[in-house]
Amino acid sequence: MDVTGTNSVIRLSDVAYRFPGHDRLTLRVPSFSVPEGEHTAITGPSGCGKTTLLRLIAGVLVPGEGSVQTLGTDTTRLHHKARSRQRLRSIGMVFQDFAILDYLTAFENIMLTARIGRADSGSSREHARALAERAGIGHVLHRRPGRLSQGERQRVAVCRALVTKPRLVVCDEPTGNLDPSRSKAIVDLVLAEADTLGSTVITVTHDQTVLDRFDRTIDLSEVATLKGVDA
Amino acid sequence: MLCVCVFVIAGLPLVTRSVVRSFEDSLRDRAITVPMIVGSAGSRFDLVLASLHWRASDVTPIPLGVAEEIRSEPGVMAIPVHVRFRARGIPIAAVPYEYFEYRLLTPRDGRLVAGLGEAVLGSSAAAELGLVPGDELPSDQLRSYDITAPSAVMLRVVGVLRETGTADDRAVFVDLETAWTLEGIAHGHEEASSITDENKLIGRSDDRVALSGAVIEHQRIDESTIGSFHLHADRADLPVTAILVFPGSEKTATLVRTRINADPTRQALSPSAVSEELIGSVLRVRRVVDAISLVVGIAMLGLLVLVALLSYRARADEVRTLLEIGATPSQVAALFLTEFGGVILVGVGAAFLAAWALGGASDRILTLFT
Amino acid sequence: MRLLSLLVIALVGLALCGCDRTDASPDQLHIEDVVRTTSAPVDALTRRIAGDAVPVELLCPQSEDPAAWRPDPETVASYQRAKLIVANGAGYEAWVQTAPLPRSRLIEAADGLSEPLITVRGETHSHGPEGHHTHEVTLGEVWLDPLNAIAQARAITAGLADAFPEHQDKFGANLDVLSTELMDLHQRLERLEQEGAAIVAPSTPFGYLARRYGWQTLDLSQAPEDWPMDLYSHGMESGDFGSGPRALLCDKPPDPAVANTLLESHDVHLVLWRTGSRDRGKSFTEMLSGNIDRLEASIP
Numbered sequence: 001m002d003v004t005g006t007n008s009v010i011r012l013s014d015v016a017y018r019f020p021g022h023d024r025l026t027l028r029v030p031s032f033s034v035p036e037g038e039h040t041a042i043t044g045p046s047g048c049g050k051t052t053l054l055r056l057i058a059g060v061l062v063p064g065e066g067s068v069q070t071l072g073t074d075t076t077r078l079h080h081k082a083r084s085r086q087r088l089r090s091i092g093m094v095f096q097d098f099a100i101l102d103y104l105t106a107f108e109n110i111m112l113t114a115r116i117g118r119a120d121s122g123s124s125r126e127h128a129r130a131l132a133e134r135a136g137i138g139h140v141l142h143r144r145p146g147r148l149s150q151g152e153r154q155r156v157a158v159c160r161a162l163v164t165k166p167r168l169v170v171c172d173e174p175t176g177n178l179d180p181s182r183s184k185a186i187v188d189l190v191l192a193e194a195d196t197l198g199s200t201v202i203t204v205t206h207d208q209t210v211l212d213r214f215d216r217t218i219d220l221s222e223v224a225t226l227k228g229v230d231a
Numbered sequence: 232m233l234c235v236c237v238f239v240i241a242g243l244p245l246v247t248r249s250v251v252r253s254f255e256d257s258l259r260d261r262a263i264t265v266p267m268i269v270g271s272a273g274s275r276f277d278l279v280l281a282s283l284h285w286r287a288s289d290v291t292p293i294p295l296g297v298a299e300e301i302r303s304e305p306g307v308m309a310i311p312v313h314v315r316f317r318a319r320g321i322p323i324a325a326v327p328y329e330y331f332e333y334r335l336l337t338p339r340d341g342r343l344v345a346g347l348g349e350a351v352l353g354s355s356a357a358a359e360l361g362l363v364p365g366d367e368l369p370s371d372q373l374r375s376y377d378i379t380a381p382s383a384v385m386l387r388v389v390g391v392l393r394e395t396g397t398a399d400d401r402a403v404f405v406d407l408e409t410a411w412t413l414e415g416i417a418h419g420h421e422e423a424s425s426i427t428d429e430n431k432l433i434g435r436s437d438d439r440v441a442l443s444g445a446v447i448e449h450q451r452i453d454e455s456t457i458g459s460f461h462l463h464a465d466r467a468d469l470p471v472t473a474i475l476v477f478p479g480s481e482k483t484a485t486l487v488r489t490r491i492n493a494d495p496t497r498q499a500l501s502p503s504a505v506s507e508e509l510i511g512s513v514l515r516v517r518r519v520v521d522a523i524s525l526v527v528g529i530a531m532l533g534l535l536v537l538v539a540l541l542s543y544r545a546r547a548d549e550v551r552t553l554l555e556i557g558a559t560p561s562q563v564a565a566l567f568l569t570e571f572g573g574v575i576l577v578g579v580g581a582a583f584l585a586a587w588a589l590g591g592a593s594d595r596i597l598t599l600f601t
Numbered sequence: 602m603r604l605l606s607l608l609v610i611a612l613v614g615l616a617l618c619g620c621d622r623t624d625a626s627p628d629q630l631h632i633e634d635v636v637r638t639t640s641a642p643v644d645a646l647t648r649r650i651a652g653d654a655v656p657v658e659l660l661c662p663q664s665e666d667p668a669a670w671r672p673d674p675e676t677v678a679s680y681q682r683a684k685l686i687v688a689n690g691a692g693y694e695a696w697v698q699t700a701p702l703p704r705s706r707l708i709e710a711a712d713g714l715s716e717p718l719i720t721v722r723g724e725t726h727s728h729g730p731e732g733h734h735t736h737e738v739t740l741g742e743v744w745l746d747p748l749n750a751i752a753q754a755r756a757i758t759a760g761l762a763d764a765f766p767e768h769q770d771k772f773g774a775n776l777d778v779l780s781t782e783l784m785d786l787h788q789r790l791e792r793l794e795q796e797g798a799a800i801v802a803p804s805t806p807f808g809y810l811a812r813r814y815g816w817q818t819l820d821l822s823q824a825p826e827d828w829p830m831d832l833y834s835h836g837m838e839s840g841d842f843g844s845g846p847r848a849l850l851c852d853k854p855p856d857p858a859v860a861n862t863l864l865e866s867h868d869v870h871l872v873l874w875r876t877g878s879r880d881r882g883k884s885f886t887e888m889l890s891g892n893i894d895r896l897e898a899s900i901p
Binding site: 302308309332335337342345346349406407408 | 681699700701704705
Binding site: 091117 | 556562
């Protein structure tokens with residue numbers, strides 16, 4: 001599917017990404033865009049390149065060909081430091097394995113992005129606490145991850161992604177380890193907060209039970225091809 | 232664990248240095264306050280440690296008359312001290328009133344010694360013994376199984392001194408006359424002229440009364456017995472461990488030193504010089520400890536580097552996450568260094584603290600080892 | 602980490618304990634510019650020499666016998682704070698022998714005597730580590746002899762001059778006047794000796810006086826405190842004191858009846874000789890002069 005519009009937050013054109021160490025394996029995305037404020041779910045079989053697409057959108061990876069415009073900037077032309085800066089300030093990321101740091105408390109984990117981006121102010125801390133309260137983890141902010149449940153850890157990860165009030169939220173299997181009821185709760189949390197901020201959400205998920213929460217669901221095979229799979 | 236490793240690496244040499252330095256300071260500070268010590272010929276170290284640090288020992292005593300001889304030089308102050316006995320393990324320092332004046336030892340509780348059998352405790356001694364003014368403290372018997380030895384005397388605690396941070400804190404102060412009572416040279420017993428018991432009375436003439444060994448001496452000096460205590464020797468012959476001498480001038484010091492050293496049974500020594508000798512011995516030990524610390528330190532540092540590298544590798548996922556959320560590699564490195572640095576800082580900080588604390592308590596340590 | 606925290610807390614505690622040092626307040630050890638004396642005779646001598654240059658205080662109460670008095674701890678502390686302590690010495694004040702006084706500031710005036718002290722009694726003991734040993738009781742009333750008093754005054758002057766060198770000249774001048782007066786009194790007593798006056802004195806307390814002027818002595822050491830006066834008559838009969846009119850000294854006002862008996866039956870004139878041991882505040886020389894006046898008057 002090719003959705004075009006003047007206010008697209010994400011726009012990929014003729015992108016070809018060759019996986020390092022696998023010279024013939026290439027993900028090709030001829031055209032892909034997401035309009036501002038839309039919440040999009042991307043599905044597809046394992047190994048079809050969903051996570052790679054998200055990493056290209058977030059500027060973690062840079063394609064060998066084509067252009068990736070994220071939030072109006074062609075990230076392929078940016079220095080890696082500028083891409084990092086853009087991620088810190090404008091893109092919130094939620095990882096499949098939560099990726100929260102064990103030696104920091106829940107609150108310190110939430111504030112990590114703000115701290116790295118030097119946005120650790122009184123108001124950001126207030127925002128973080130309010131966010132945590134809404135996420136239902138206000139009472140465990142002083143705990144370290146080892147003393148949190150799976151659901152609480154994922155909520156911490158979500159809060160960390162949203163604490164800088166990003167314009168784009170990129171989620172990679174945010175409900176991968178959770179039961180259906182908790183999965184829905186997490187997705188609702190992300191989408192509700194995104195709506196409050198007016199942010200765009202793009203999520204990769206296998207979880208069929210949450211797809212109805214999104215404005216649009218895209219099967220990656222419809223917009224991208226993965227060719228040259230190693231023997 | 233890492234903190235403890237760092238603490239040990241940094242702590243061992245730091246603590247050694249701090250304790251040794253405090254030990255040196257303590258020896259030097261105490262030594263420079265007394266220009267000269269006069270005592271019997273023998274171990275210089277024993278004489279200095281006994282008279283300045285109250286290490287109760289069997290230093291051969293000298294007669295008190297030597298102090299009078301020294302005092303006869305114009306402008307010379309001589310303070311005799313006697314330290315031979317202990318009370319529940321704490322050294323009994325027998326000193327004249329001038330000692331309290333010279334060291335500015337004032338009571339925190341109670342008062343200073345004003346009579347025979349009275350004792351004033353140093354602050355640490357009072358804490359260690361759990362005694363307050365009004366309590367009693369028996370002196371330790373020198374030889375428990377020697378029935379001819381003078382018996383223990385019950386001392387009355389009349390005061391506790393303010394803390395000074397010196398050896399005076401861990402001593403039981405009595406006057407010289409009380410020490411001579413402990414020696415058996417001064418004693419009290421029932422009035423000779425009133426004794427009629429044939430077992431106690433050997434003979435009587437107009438001006439002589441001869442008493443037998445059956446007369447029992449008082450072991451408690453109080454209102455009822457103090458009047459009967461008397462010295463059994465010429466005051467000039469009474470024993471003291473040492474005499475602290477404060478000559479008014481270099482010339483007087485030379486005169487006193489020459490006169491004392493002319494007698495082969497006596498010696499006049501400079502506490503500073505003796506303390507420097509002692510410190511020299513301690514410094515040699517410190518060098519050995521430093522060398523061992525260096526070897527241990529190098530081994531521990533190698534281990535620390537290994538631990539740091541392994542830790543970095545084990546946390547590759549964490550690094551990836553940090554990079555993906557937008558941290559630059561330098562920020563990630565800074566984060567890890569801060570964490571590792573924090574551990575090192577806490578370890579080193581604790582080591583410094585230990586060195587400072589043990590250095591401050593060196594006087595107590597000194598009393599344990601001397 | 603928790604272990605390390607505990608270690609740190611323990612070390613801080615130890616360090617703070619080590620640092621809890623209070624500077625000694627020297628106030629309680631403050632030496633006062635005052636001379637404190639232990640008995641009336643040396644007090645009188647000291648006051649004469651010190652004049653108005655230095656305050657002199659006698660702490661022994663009027664009601665107490667200085668030889669038997671035991672000061673309380675507060676009084677001992679007062680002595681300890683004095684710039685100079687003046688005692689008679691010769692074992693007269695028993696408490697001075699065992700009290701923790703600052704010996705460097707203590708003058709025992711009897712130390713100034715060049716002649717030997719008189720032993721009045723001895724006890725032989727065979728207890729303690731020394732086995733048999735004797736300790737003797739010396740006669741303390743050295744000041745009764747005017748020449749001894751001069752020697753004591755010299756010792757006191759030396760002590761005062763050491764303690765208060767700024768008044769050294771004044772002390773010296775006062776000593777000269779006092780010595781002259783005492784020497785005059787000595788010459789009066791010497792004249793009596795030269796005139797062959799028959800004088801008998803109990804060895805206690807008049808031993809030094811009798812020794813100086815060759816007077817006969819009477820041993821009353823075994824007399825109880827409340828001695829009856831006829832002990833004198835007994836003593837006079839038992840000893841070889843010759844015959845004819847004699848003077849017998851006594852240190853307490855005599856009972857007139859006893860005095861009459863002695864005079865009538867033995868031709869002995871009982872003469873009061875004040876020792877001054879409890880006569881605080883009185884002039885030493887006036888008291889001695891009064892004693893000599895009474896003695897001279899009693900000798901026919």
